[in-house]
Amino acid sequence: MMVEEKSSMTWSCPRPREGAAYITIAHGGGGLMTQRLIQQIFLQAYGNDALAAMNDAAVLSLEGSDRVAVSTDSFVVRPLEFPGGDIGVLAVHGTVNDLAMMGATPKYLTAGFILEEGLELRVLERIVKSMADAAREAGVQIVAGDTKVVERGHGDGVFINTTGIGVYHDMAAPGAASVEEGDCILLSGDIGRHGLAVMAVRENLTDSLGFASDTCNLAPVVADMRAAGVELHWMRDLTRGGLSSAVNELAAAVGCGMRLREIAIPVHPEVQGLCELLGLDPLYVANEGRFILLTPAAHVDTALTVLEKHRADEYAAPCLIGQIEMQQPSRVILESSIGVDRILDMMSGEQLPRIC
Amino acid sequence: MKYLEEYRDRALVDKLVAKIHQSATRRHTLMEVCGGQTHAILRFGIDALLEKTVTLVHGPGCPVCVTPVAMIDQAIALAQMPDVVLCTFGDMMRVPGSRQSLLEARAQGGQVRMVYSPLDAVKLAQADPTKQYVFFAVGFETTAPANALAVYQADQQGISNFAILSTHVLVRPAMETILKHPDCRIEGFLAAGHVCTITGYAGYEALCEQYKTPIVVTGFEPVDILSGVLHCVEQLEAGVASVQNAYTRSVQREGNQQAWRLVETVFEVTDQEWRGMGTIPRSGLRLRSRYGAHDAAQRFEIPTPEPAAANPCRAAEVLQGFITPHECPAFGVSCTPEAPLGAPMVSSEGACAAYYRYRRTEALNTEG
Numbered sequence: 227m228m229v230e231e232k233s234s235m236t237w238s239c240p241r242p243r244e245g246a247a248y249i250t251i252a253h254g255g256g257g258l259m260t261q262r263l264i265q266q267i268f269l270q271a272y273g274n275d276a277l278a279a280m281n282d283a284a285v286l287s288l289e290g291s292d293r294v295a296v297s298t299d300s301f302v303v304r305p306l307e308f309p310g311g312d313i314g315v316l317a318v319h320g321t322v323n324d325l326a327m328m329g330a331t332p333k334y335l336t337a338g339f340i341l342e343e344g345l346e347l348r349v350l351e352r353i354v355k356s357m358a359d360a361a362r363e364a365g366v367q368i369v370a371g372d373t374k375v376v377e378r379g380h381g382d383g384v385f386i387n388t389t390g391i392g393v394y395h396d397m398a399a400p401g402a403a404s405v406e407e408g409d410c411i412l413l414s415g416d417i418g419r420h421g422l423a424v425m426a427v428r429e430n431l432t433d434s435l436g437f438a439s440d441t442c443n444l445a446p447v448v449a450d451m452r453a454a455g456v457e458l459h460w461m462r463d464l465t466r467g468g469l470s471s472a473v474n475e476l477a478a479a480v481g482c483g484m485r486l487r488e489i490a491i492p493v494h495p496e497v498q499g500l501c502e503l504l505g506l507d508p509l510y511v512a513n514e515g516r517f518i519l520l521t522p523a524a525h526v527d528t529a530l531t532v533l534e535k536h537r538a539d540e541y542a543a544p545c546l547i548g549q550i551e552m553q554q555p556s557r558v559i560l561e562s563s564i565g566v567d568r569i570l571d572m573m574s575g576e577q578l579p580r581i582c
Numbered sequence: 583m584k585y586l587e588e589y590r591d592r593a594l595v596d597k598l599v600a601k602i603h604q605s606a607t608r609r610h611t612l613m614e615v616c617g618g619q620t621h622a623i624l625r626f627g628i629d630a631l632l633e634k635t636v637t638l639v640h641g642p643g644c645p646v647c648v649t650p651v652a653m654i655d656q657a658i659a660l661a662q663m664p665d666v667v668l669c670t671f672g673d674m675m676r677v678p679g680s681r682q683s684l685l686e687a688r689a690q691g692g693q694v695r696m697v698y699s700p701l702d703a704v705k706l707a708q709a710d711p712t713k714q715y716v717f718f719a720v721g722f723e724t725t726a727p728a729n730a731l732a733v734y735q736a737d738q739q740g741i742s743n744f745a746i747l748s749t750h751v752l753v754r755p756a757m758e759t760i761l762k763h764p765d766c767r768i769e770g771f772l773a774a775g776h777v778c779t780i781t782g783y784a785g786y787e788a789l790c791e792q793y794k795t796p797i798v799v800t801g802f803e804p805v806d807i808l809s810g811v812l813h814c815v816e817q818l819e820a821g822v823a824s825v826q827n828a829y830t831r832s833v834q835r836e837g838n839q840q841a842w843r844l845v846e847t848v849f850e851v852t853d854q855e856w857r858g859m860g861t862i863p864r865s866g867l868r869l870r871s872r873y874g875a876h877d878a879a880q881r882f883e884i885p886t887p888e889p890a891a892a893n894p895c896r897a898a899e900v901l902q903g904f905i906t907p908h909e910c911p912a913f914g915v916s917c918t919p920e921a922p923l924g925a926p927m928v929s930s931e932g933a934c935a936a937y938y939r940y941r942r943t944e945a946l947n948t949e950g
Contacts, residue, residue, distance in 0.1 A: 566627020574919040
């Protein structure tokens with residue numbers, strides 16, 4: 227430290243000040259600044275043996291399991307922080323949930339960061355801390371990482387990529403091939419909170435906002451479901467594209483039809499209100515902590531009991547929203563709230579608010 | 583949710599449908615003017631409920647759909663100019679111009695910002711005097727007051743780097759054009775509730791009188807729409823034609839006079855081209871010369887685009903209620919929301935998009 231203080235007075239081309247409150251290009255240079263960033267921010271938050279060894283690769287043990295589940299996801303969100311979470315929390319939950327949807331138990335994560343020059347270090351610290359907290363709560367270790375810095379204007383503050391590794395359980399392998407005629411479609415809670423929480427920040431509507439993002443770790447509820455003996459024929463977490471994307475993906479994967487009842491799909495009243503205000507349809511709005519699961523009729527009550535135990539609040543009631551119709555062509559029919567059938571289509575691009 | 587659920591109440595809906603069926607001694611053809619109503623009708627399946635007695639024909643009230651191709655080309659040309667940022671409502675982004683859409687122009691480096699209000703564009707202009715901010719001012723009477731306010735505020739506050747590219751349309755002249763057409767089969771109108779919130783409905787009285795056509799101011803929820811239909815059917819059965827208000831929680835006869843005064847301060851009535859329908863006399867709004875400094879058409883030398891190539895899209899007939907989207911040969915084949923040929927396939931108020939999104943079953947059945 228002393229050496230640098232002295233030298234900064236004599237060098238004609240000063241190095242960036244190490245105590246800077248912002249990410250600079252030097253943080254991505256691979257030199258001392260990069261090392262400090264890794265040591266002081268990332269290692270401190272994520273600390274574990276695999277990471278602390280600072281080797282080129284982490285060596286992991288998976289409890290003797292010979293099959294692993296792997297999933298990767300990249301996270302870009304503006305604003306970086308929103309009611310109920312931030313990009314760091316999403317980067318853990320998103321990948322952990324993808325593993326959980328395969329019935330796997332999440333064990334390890336890697337984390338790649340692309341930082342934009344000018345990002346406030348305290349913001350990065352908050353994001354990294356909430357990521358570490360979310361990982362700890364989910365019982366996963368962040369065992370490898372990478373950091374790059376791009377010039378100002380070439381990123382949106384922070385982009386994060388996480389890859390997750392989990393133990394795969396053959397017994398509980400849900401997938402398109404397991405889906406059967408009459409399977410019931412359960413939804414784990416109300417829809418649209420995450421997308422609207424993010425939108426509320428963008429549109430300056432957060433004053434007295436009565437809900438937050440639904441982001442959460444879904445692995446525990448899936449584990450409980452397995453423990454209770456619920457047959458899991460198919461699961462999918464609702465993310466971008468909302469409920470409509472998930473059910474349409476299901477219809478395409480299985481090649482079957484299905485019928486949903488709009489009236490059964492819960493929406494928080496404030497989410498509904500904001501959707502009306504912004505011209506959005508909650509069926510297409512993003513979620514980060516809800517999923518649908520397919521199970522035979524005989525297992526519905528048990529599944530709902532387990533889901534009920536994990537329910538977040540009074541508006542997040544798990545519910546039976548529809549049934550699989552194997553003989554029907556591959557599309558989703560939604561019975562509207564006034565009792566007429568229509569198609570529930572996938573969004574073709576982003577949902578663009580209408581004019582009036 | 584209050585003010586919403588009661589207007590989607592199934593028991594009330596069933597009651598209204600039964601009443602409409604009882605009242606109608608023959609089939610009636612009504613036009614819902616606004617694209618927002620079209621979407622609600624298809625989203626909730628209201629037309630299916632009325633199948634036995636009422637044909638609902640979809641009207642021209644989709645601001646995105648009636649905006650001329652040349653205006654979209656001009657907006658794109660502005661977005662491509664150095665130091666100009668084009669601000670627009672989201673709905674406009676995917677509408678095809680003659681060569682590309684604003685979304686495609688943005689991907690190729692054009693400066694396009696999506697905003698929820700023209701006042702957001704004024705704020706952007708104020709915060710960044712190094713660039714020119716142009717708001718793409720499209721829409722019916724509903725959006726005119728906010729656009730007028732944006733120009734008025736920018737003018738008052740000396741925000742000289744804010745302008746609008748104006749292509750405003752007025753709904754009443756379009757309704758008259760439809761009524762005048764020799765093939766017109768519309769017996770009654772469900773007038774656009776949001777437009778009437780601003781303009782009131784006194785202006786419809788002469789039209790109703792002249793063409794002996796019932797006009798019922800109608801809202802956007804199932805119960806609103808069915809109430810509008812019931813009023814229309816009752817008038818037609820009784821052989822009378824009057825202007826009625828079935829959207830009283832939002833609309834008064836005189837409208838929002840303060841808002842309209844502001845519109846008249848900033849804008850004046852002009853002849854206006856409608857996409858697919860040609861030029862309709864006195865059916866648009868342009869900035870008064872007093873506000874010329876905020877008129878993008880005057881401020882910038884916008885290149886005149888070449889006319890668009892021939893296109894199988896029959897949007898013009900869809901917009902005037904002569905055909906339903908299904909009847910267009912391009913529907914769902916060469917024209918989809920991902921690759922639209924016409925604006926009604928893009929907009930969340932466009933009839934083709936509504937059919938594609940909620941009713942593709944019928945098209946699939948006829949294919950199969």
